[in-house]
Amino acid sequence: MRIRAAQLEAFRRAGEQEYVDRILPYLYEDLPDDCRALGPAEVLRLAQAGIERAARHRVSSECNVYCFIRLMIALGEAFDEDEALPWAAHALAANVDEDEKTERLCELATGAFERARRQ
Numbered sequence: 001m002r003i004r005a006a007q008l009e010a011f012r013r014a015g016e017q018e019y020v021d022r023i024l025p026y027l028y029e030d031l032p033d034d035c036r037a038l039g040p041a042e043v044l045r046l047a048q049a050g051i052e053r054a055a056r057h058r059v060s061s062e063c064n065v066y067c068f069i070r071l072m073i074a075l076g077e078a079f080d081e082d083e084a085l086p087w088a089a090h091a092l093a094a095n096v097d098e099d100e101k102t103e104r105l106c107e108l109a110t111g112a113f114e115r116a117r118r119q
Contacts, residue, residue: 020047023066027073034073046072053080057092057101064102071109087112 027043028035035043050069054060057080059068071079071088079088091105 016048016051019051019062019065020044023047023062023069026066027070030070031073038073043073046077049077053077056080059092059098059102061098064098067102067106071105074113075109085112 024043024047027047038046047069050072051065053072054065054068057068059065075085075088076082079085080092081089087108088105091101091108094101094104096104
């Protein structure tokens with residue numbers, strides 16, 4: 001039995017859609033104001049785009065991708081390339097495993113959110 005490239009791609013897309021379907025309720029629960037402001041279609045688009053953007057930084061586990069997508073919603077879709085957020089690109093470029101990379105990224109984001117609240 002042979003599986004063609006098109007079939008593998010179909011399986012990959014189906015798996016990604018299942019993941020997106022699972023995380024959407026959590027995004028609405030964790031970031032209700034942001035999700036409401038964006039609207040359902042944009043939240044869905046960002047979740048789908050987030051999987052690809054995270055993969056560019058070798059972030060692929062579901063938990064870490066979820067954190068990446070949350071940051072996309074909170075900081076902007078291209079937060080990982082935003083010159084105003086150099087700490088994000090630096091954390092994502094680190095030559096460490098994805099868990100350590102994502103943990104550091106989230107720590108830096110938390111610090112940035114706290115500093116912004118104090119201003």
